Amino acid sequence: MAPNCTVLREIASEIQDIENDASLADMTNFAARVAVIDRIEFRILDRLDGLGDLPELSRRAEGLQNDLEAINQALFRGLREQIRLGNCTGAAFRNEMLRYTGAASDAHGYDAIDVFVNGLLRGDTAPAETRPREPEMVFYQPTPARIVLELARKIGKGDVFYDLGSGLGQVTVLVNLLAGCKSIGIEFESAYCDYARGCAAQLELSRVEFVNADARNADYSDGTVFFMYTPFKGAILRRVLERLAAQARKRAITIGSYGPCTLDLSKQSWLTRMDQNGNVENKLAIFASSDEEN
Ligand SMILES: C[S@@+](CC[C@H](N)C(=O)[O-])C[C@H]1O[C@@H](n2cnc3c(N)ncnc32)[C@H](O)[C@@H]1O
Structure with a gap:
């Protein structure tokens, strides 16, 4: 032809x-x-x-x-x-990133900031899963970088941040770079954890850790800010929220969420919604633990 x-x-x-x-x-x-x-x-x-x-x-x-x-x-x-x-950390890192990518869009999905973050943090191809997930465990998908930029604004240097279901480690690493705090990822899949450790090591980030554990059993005793991009549902989510509520009885904590789990968090009587974003799945939600139940 x-x-x-x-x-x-x-x-x-x-x-x-x-x-x-x-x-x-x-x-x-x-x-x-x-x-x-x-x-x-x-x-x-x-x-x-x-x-x-x-x-x-x-x-x-x-x-x-x-x-x-x-x-x-x-x-x-x-x-x-x-x-x-x-x-290149904190405001310098944020400004540098936005200088190359333009301002964060208000779009639903991913944008140039995600392409930039992928290029910066990821050398190798993402690994395959090595163990079966339980039905209530959600498969890996990264939080859009613009959401992480917004989240990091709520976090101070003295906070200890946890990403529950940290996947390939992007949120954990970015929060450390942007907010300067100790940052810990909890991930069920060991191959993802190894990969995320590699990302942190190539940047020589000493205050970033990845723990290969089920979020139901992890140690949260030093955490002040927690984040979930709908990593699990149903009974797993209920169990993890019970564990966070127990932490909140000892000290005030903040929880950020993204995706459908925001609806579940908004039903928790021990949490108060702090943002004005409404129950919209593609927006960041911020909750503070309240004293009443603690
Ligand atoms: C939607 S992804 C979020 C990834 C990461 N937070 C991000 O935004 O880039 C959910 C992650 O949670 C992990 N996960 C699911 N159930 C888990 C559990 N019980 N404990 C720890 N991690 C879990 C999955 O393996 C997956 O990597």
Whole structure:
């Protein structure tokens, strides 16, 4: 089948436009680079695939993609080094991240900040699960980074933060970087825990820990702020909330939540809702333990 000439001309001109766009080499144009890398994948390479064997155009498109990825990788290497040196934490880290990605969107899903965080924190491919989850345990899915940015604003240096069901460790690491506090992830899946430890180690973060445990049995005795992105449901969630309520009888605690579990937390008589976000699953909810029941 002869390739469609109009489509080919369109693709060639799109490649040419990207090749001519010098602004994409500017380190701070991260979001634009991410959009163009996607465009090359889905609008150019996919279409070229469908048109048959067109090695010259495919080679140019893949070359562009590799060059843009290389700029992002250089950016992440530099930033990791600044983090290791202790020069890029707290407000400096937040500002640096937003400088590259633009302000956090109010969208429902993930945005350029998530692509940035993935690139910064993750070297290797995510591991597969090694043990079966109980039916009430929720599979891994990361909290959108914009939610973590909002959460970290509620946390101080002196807090001890726990992410219950910490998955690949993104929330735990980001909260430590943004708020400067001790940050602990509790995760049932050992492969996720090992992976998360690797992320923290590459950044030399001494106040980040990952505990491979069931959240029903973990030690929360030093925790002041807890976070859940709906890691479990039903009886597991009830048991973990009982354990947190027991902690709240000893000292005031804060719980952040995201996703459907917010509804369950809002029914707890020992918790008072502190934010104005309503029972909307795609917004962060913040609860403070109240004295009445304690
Ligand atoms: C929706 S993901 C949230 C991941 C992480 N908090 C984040 O936002 O990036 C839920 C995680 O909870 C873990 N999990 C489920 N049940 C658990 C339990 N009983 N104890 C500890 N972790 C559990 C799952 O393995 C999964 O990694």
